[in-house]
Amino acid sequence: MNKYVLQAAALTMAAFSTTTARAQDHSHHHHMHGNASSGAQEHLHFGNVPASITGDHTHNKGDWMLSYRPMRMSMRGNRDGTNSLNPLDISGVVANTSGTGPTTMRIVPTEMTMDMHMLSAMYAPTDRLTLMVMGSYQRKTMDHITYAMANADQEIGRFTTQSNGWGDTKVAGLYQLTPNKPYSLVAKAGISLPTASLDEEATILNPMGALQRTRMPYAMQLGSGTYDIEPALTYTQDKGAYSWGAQYTSQIHLGLNAQGYTLGDKHVISGWGGYQINEMLGTTLRLSAEHEAQIDGRDDQIAGPVQTADPNNYGGKRAEIGLGFNLQPFKNTAQVIAMEVTLPVYQNLNGPQMERNYGLNVRYSYSF
Numbered sequence: 001m002n003k004y005v006l007q008a009a010a011l012t013m014a015a016f017s018t019t020t021a022r023a024q025d026h027s028h029h030h031h032m033h034g035n036a037s038s039g040a041q042e043h044l045h046f047g048n049v050p051a052s053i054t055g056d057h058t059h060n061k062g063d064w065m066l067s068y069r070p071m072r073m074s075m076r077g078n079r080d081g082t083n084s085l086n087p088l089d090i091s092g093v094v095a096n097t098s099g100t101g102p103t104t105m106r107i108v109p110t111e112m113t114m115d116m117h118m119l120s121a122m123y124a125p126t127d128r129l130t131l132m133v134m135g136s137y138q139r140k141t142m143d144h145i146t147y148a149m150a151n152a153d154q155e156i157g158r159f160t161t162q163s164n165g166w167g168d169t170k171v172a173g174l175y176q177l178t179p180n181k182p183y184s185l186v187a188k189a190g191i192s193l194p195t196a197s198l199d200e201e202a203t204i205l206n207p208m209g210a211l212q213r214t215r216m217p218y219a220m221q222l223g224s225g226t227y228d229i230e231p232a233l234t235y236t237q238d239k240g241a242y243s244w245g246a247q248y249t250s251q252i253h254l255g256l257n258a259q260g261y262t263l264g265d266k267h268v269i270s271g272w273g274g275y276q277i278n279e280m281l282g283t284t285l286r287l288s289a290e291h292e293a294q295i296d297g298r299d300d301q302i303a304g305p306v307q308t309a310d311p312n313n314y315g316g317k318r319a320e321i322g323l324g325f326n327l328q329p330f331k332n333t334a335q336v337i338a339m340e341v342t343l344p345v346y347q348n349l350n351g352p353q354m355e356r357n358y359g360l361n362v363r364y365s366y367s368f
């Protein structure tokens with residue numbers, strides 16, 4: 001596994017260094033960010049795109065962009081389909097949470113927080129092709145209630161589990177399909193490399209009232225464990241102070257991971273509009289819809305009377321709204337600070353499953 005990661009990294013670095021050398025011979029560097037005039041510059045719209053959107057733009061030949069994107073996803077409460085469930089609706093329900101057969105649930109998750117810090121670099125070897133590499137560090141916490149084995153209505157205690165570490169590493173090529181049009185259409189071909197840990201453990205309070213060390217459920221692990229194909233197609237355009245765009249993106253997991261399962265494939269469609277209030281501040285409004293499949297296969301080390309240990313209790317259909325702003329402190333897009341708050345508007349989940357509460361995306365990008 002690590003061999004492939006190193007090969008991919010080496011290939012990326014080789015692509016960067018040859019193209020950097022070529023860019024240096026080139027007498028005229030393009031530094032046209034934020035200059036909203038005609039021609040190729042029309043494509044540099046990335047000043048006013050929602051903070052949660054990635055892979056939406058390409059850069060001019062020889063240009064770089066570094067970005068830091070902290071992100072939070074908060075989940076609170078549970079539902080099955082579109083119906084909200086109380087913890088006592090879940091305790092005692094039969095689920096297929098181990099390889100040995102059905103179990104009645106005695107541990108109910110109530111809240112989960114995922115914090116992710118993403119660092120990425122973009123480099124454009126040509127005016128139409130931009131290369132991107134991204135790494136991430138995450139921290140997840142999950143709160144639970146434990147009910148007694150002998151009585152599904154009797155709470156015996158609460159506990160929190162936590163995992164943290166590096167996530168999967170993503171490498172992508174972004175290609176500008178419409179270089180001479182007033183709009184931009186960018187195709188992304190990306191791959192996610194399985195660099196994250198999938199055997200994170202925690203101490204739990206079991207229904208017998210004892211503390212037990214065990215492998216955490218799928219949701220608390222840090223990556224997919226598989227090579228994933230991540231294609232995307234993004235359209236953006238602007239006119240005066242107004243900008244708008246749409247994106248289709250997906251994550252397709254290839255094969256089974258070493259633990260014996262595959263996370264559900266995910267497809268997301270987003271549309272957004274933006275309004276530039278002045279040279280420094282823009283606002284965005286986004287609507288996204290996604291479909292995520294259930295987990296295929298199972299990790300035999302993940303078991304226990306809890307919904308998150310059942311591979312069927314993953315995925316579903318969700319729609320959300322995002323409200324954001326973009327700040328350009330130096331009145332150009334060389335540095336952009338973006339923030340977006342995401343709120344769910346529709347959740348139809350393969351449950352019982354925890355429901356989303358809110359999301360927060362921040363992005364700082366520096367182009368040169």
Ligand SMILES: [Cu+2]
Nearest residue numbers: 057059065122
């Ligand atoms: Cu960029």
